[in-house]
Amino acid sequence: MIFDFEEASIPLESWIEIGVNWLVDNFRPQFQAVKWPVEKTLNGIDGLLQMAPPIVFLVLLFIIAWRAANWKVGVFGVLTFLLVGFLGLWQETMTTLAMVISAVVFCVIVGVPLGIIAARSERFADSIRPLLDAMQTTPAFVYLVPVVMLFSIGTVAGVIATIIFSMPPIIRLTNLGIRQVREDVVEAAHAFGATESQILWKVQFPLALPTIMAGLNQTMMLSLSMVVIAALIGAGGLGEPVFEGLNSLRVGLAGIGGLSIVLLAMVLDRISQALGVSKHTQKKEG
Amino acid sequence: MTEKVVVKDLFKIFGHDPKSGLKLIEEGLDKEQIFEKTGLTVGVREASFTVNAGEIFVVMGLSGSGKSTLVRMLNRLIEPTAGEVFLDGENITKMNRKSLIDMRRHKMSMVFQSFALMPHLTVLQNASFGLDISGLGKQEREERAMNALDQVGLKPYADSLPQELSGGMQQRVGLARALAQDPDILLMDEAFSALDPLIRSEMQDELLKLQEISERTVIFISHDLHEAMRIGDRIAMMEGGRIVQVGTPDEILKNPADKYVKSFFRGVDPTTVFSAKDVARKSQLTLRWHKGEGAPRAALEQLREEDREFGYVIDKQRKFMGVVSTDSLESAMARDENTLDAALLDNVEPVPAETPLQEILAVVRRYEFPVPVVDEDNVYLGVISKNAFLRTLEAGVPETGAGTA
Numbered sequence: 001m002i003f004d005f006e007e008a009s010i011p012l013e014s015w016i017e018i019g020v021n022w023l024v025d026n027f028r029p030q031f032q033a034v035k036w037p038v039e040k041t042l043n044g045i046d047g048l049l050q051m052a053p054p055i056v057f058l059v060l061l062f063i064i065a066w067r068a069a070n071w072k073v074g075v076f077g078v079l080t081f082l083l084v085g086f087l088g089l090w091q092e093t094m095t096t097l098a099m100v101i102s103a104v105v106f107c108v109i110v111g112v113p114l115g116i117i118a119a120r121s122e123r124f125a126d127s128i129r130p131l132l133d134a135m136q137t138t139p140a141f142v143y144l145v146p147v148v149m150l151f152s153i154g155t156v157a158g159v160i161a162t163i164i165f166s167m168p169p170i171i172r173l174t175n176l177g178i179r180q181v182r183e184d185v186v187e188a189a190h191a192f193g194a195t196e197s198q199i200l201w202k203v204q205f206p207l208a209l210p211t212i213m214a215g216l217n218q219t220m221m222l223s224l225s226m227v228v229i230a231a232l233i234g235a236g237g238l239g240e241p242v243f244e245g246l247n248s249l250r251v252g253l254a255g256i257g258g259l260s261i262v263l264l265a266m267v268l269d270r271i272s273q274a275l276g277v278s279k280h281t282q283k284k285e286g
Numbered sequence: 287m288t289e290k291v292v293v294k295d296l297f298k299i300f301g302h303d304p305k306s307g308l309k310l311i312e313e314g315l316d317k318e319q320i321f322e323k324t325g326l327t328v329g330v331r332e333a334s335f336t337v338n339a340g341e342i343f344v345v346m347g348l349s350g351s352g353k354s355t356l357v358r359m360l361n362r363l364i365e366p367t368a369g370e371v372f373l374d375g376e377n378i379t380k381m382n383r384k385s386l387i388d389m390r391r392h393k394m395s396m397v398f399q400s401f402a403l404m405p406h407l408t409v410l411q412n413a414s415f416g417l418d419i420s421g422l423g424k425q426e427r428e429e430r431a432m433n434a435l436d437q438v439g440l441k442p443y444a445d446s447l448p449q450e451l452s453g454g455m456q457q458r459v460g461l462a463r464a465l466a467q468d469p470d471i472l473l474m475d476e477a478f479s480a481l482d483p484l485i486r487s488e489m490q491d492e493l494l495k496l497q498e499i500s501e502r503t504v505i506f507i508s509h510d511l512h513e514a515m516r517i518g519d520r521i522a523m524m525e526g527g528r529i530v531q532v533g534t535p536d537e538i539l540k541n542p543a544d545k546y547v548k549s550f551f552r553g554v555d556p557t558t559v560f561s562a563k564d565v566a567r568k569s570q571l572t573l574r575w576h577k578g579e580g581a582p583r584a585a586l587e588q589l590r591e592e593d594r595e596f597g598y599v600i601d602k603q604r605k606f607m608g609v610v611s612t613d614s615l616e617s618a619m620a621r622d623e624n625t626l627d628a629a630l631l632d633n634v635e636p637v638p639a640e641t642p643l644q645e646i647l648a649v650v651r652r653y654e655f656p657v658p659v660v661d662e663d664n665v666y667l668g669v670i671s672k673n674a675f676l677r678t679l680e681a682g683v684p685e686t687g688a689g690t691a
């Protein structure tokens with residue numbers, strides 16, 4: 001019988017294993033080089049957040065939320081984190097926050113320049129579009145596979161998966177934002193003798209900023225969702241109580257974990273959305 | 287008069303392989319034929335002209351005739367396909383990137399139809415944009431920008447955002463941004479076209495006023511004849527990428543090069559464009575003035591012979607002396623006063639040559655005879671009859687042979 005799945009099977013599994021082992025053996029330095037800055041950043045931020053007394057953190061949070069948005073968001077943020085603390089999930093929340101911040105930092109560092117290049121080169125934009133599409137359609141869960149294969153498990157691997165997963169919006173919206181800048185304004189800058197880099201930094205980038213900020217907001221939301229899923233590969237953080245609760249049928253534990261994630265998401269969303277808006281309306285010093 | 291900008295055989299062809307379009311142009315094909323054959327668009331073809339220092343040079347033509355393309359080749363926002371542009375004798379088309387940027391920063395500034403202001407910058411920051419780009423310190427550039435804003439009357443709005451201002455004010459900011467550079471040459475691409483008529487003529491006056499204070503070379507694009515006539519020292523007419531005529535407004539009006547140019551004048555209110563001398567005709571009998579006795583009789587004879595009622599008296603230098611009629615001559619003779627002086631009609635005021643037609647209507651109506659027109663030396667140029675005046679209004683153009691005939 002041709003369709004006897006028991007008898008004949010494609011040994012893809014072992015091929016992948018061989019392939020990955022080969023990659024890891026031969027490109028160890030490269031993978032380490034990727035891992036190293038992520039690890040340092042993550043540890044730095046995580047250490048800071050874990051170390052800071054909750055009261056200091058809450059005051060800073062209030063100030064940031066208040067400056068970026070308004071005092072209501074500040075109060076909301078403080079209440080959220082107080083609740084999370086009293087639920088006994090302070091440490092997990094700090095880990096999750098550290099992972100999100102690290103991931104977003106790398107997304108911005110890598111994504112904004114890629115978006116800028118895409119806006120200036122049709123060929124580059126065309127060539128990364130399918131890649132970005134693939135990145136966005138791949139279910140979050142599946143991301144963990146190659147990451148674990150190449151970077152093994154743990155918090156750093158979780159952040160790397162998160163970076164890849166949440167990168168597309170900031171690239172797309174940086175590209176879009178710059179392309180949306182009115183052509184006549186760019187022409188005027190040319191007419192007044194602006195160089196290419198002056199046009200980018202004095203005209204295109206500031207005018208694209210609200211759109212880029214919208215991309216940042218999306219990236220941040222995506223990375224929060226991915227960070228939670230990354231608990232599956234031992235990344236820790238708020239995903240862990242949810243994961244553990246589901247595994248051992250402790251619905252209450254899963255519930256408080258879930259609630260904390262939702263509240264955290266709301267706080268981050270409000271703050272990052274407000275960043276984009278305030279930058280837009282605020283008069284800038286020339 | 288010094289030549290500021292010299293344009294020689296300038297071509298712009300849009301599309302792939304523009305050089306192949308050049309060949310077709312040489313073969314004598316026109317814009318439409320070339321587009322049908324190759325898909326190439328002829329933007330500008332064989333443009334040659336000179337702009338003098340200090341003049342307002344208007345480029346006029348219908349939409350798509352290549353005006354914007356032409357001026358953008360002057361600062362190379364659009365790269366010419368062939369030809370040369372000289373600014374103060376220096377070949378712009380051969381400039382490298384650095385000198386080109388330098389030239390844009392210091393010699394040529396541009397004002398845009400869409401204003402093209404930076405929405406994220408205040409009025410003052412917009413006005414100092416060009417100076418900022420050229421690396422001027424904050425204090426100096428704001429001082430100069432403030433000065434420019436003052437020139438266009440916008441100083442109080444320095445801290446507003448452009449979108450808080452009306453269209454006319456926004457374009458003043460655009461103008462201030464260009465003026466702040468203190469450029470030799472202002473390029474204005476339909477700078478006032480987006481403004482409503484009242485604001486538009488206000489801006490035209492503003493520009494003329496600025497020209498009085500410090501004379502710049504202005505290259506001004508317009509598709510509006512009124513505007514061109516009002517502000518242009520010289521006008522270049524464009525059609526299908528070609529410059530079909532260059533001349534002063536008067537020259538172009540009186541001797542339009544072809545039907546296309548002529549067609550522009552249809553629909554133009556002639557009373558704003560023409561002045562008395564354009565309509566004056568020497569259709570009336572002139573009488574030579576002399577002191578001698580018996581002059582009225584001779585004059586009367588002449589009038590009767592020519593079957594005229596009125597005669598226009600001029601002296602040896604053709605200076606206008608007055609008007610006589612058969613009646614006035616007869617009554618003078620009846621009074622036994624035998625000089626022409628005695629027969630001159632009272633209260634006849636000749637019209638100066640430069641009087642706009644608008645103001646002549648009332649005068650023409652006041653007299654029962656055609657109104658005499660004189661130049662600044664009181665030399666008789668002809669008359670304007672009610673009929674001729676009305677015909678001009680109807681036709682939009684003075685009848686041929688007008689003016690100097």
Ligand SMILES: Nc1ncnc2c1ncn2[C@@H]1O[C@H](COP(=O)(O)OP(=O)(O)OP(=O)(O)O)[C@@H](O)[C@H]1O
Nearest residue numbers: 300327328329348349350351352353354355356509
């Ligand atoms: N970038 C371009 N690519 C292709 N064709 C162009 C381009 N720019 C202009 N053209 C064409 O060149 C011709 C001249 O255009 P241009 O914009 O100079 O006309 P214009 O006289 O300024 O018209 P308008 O009064 O509408 O501004 C038109 O046929 C136009 O379609």
Ligand SMILES: [Mg+2]
Nearest residue numbers: 353354355475
């Ligand atoms: Mg145009």
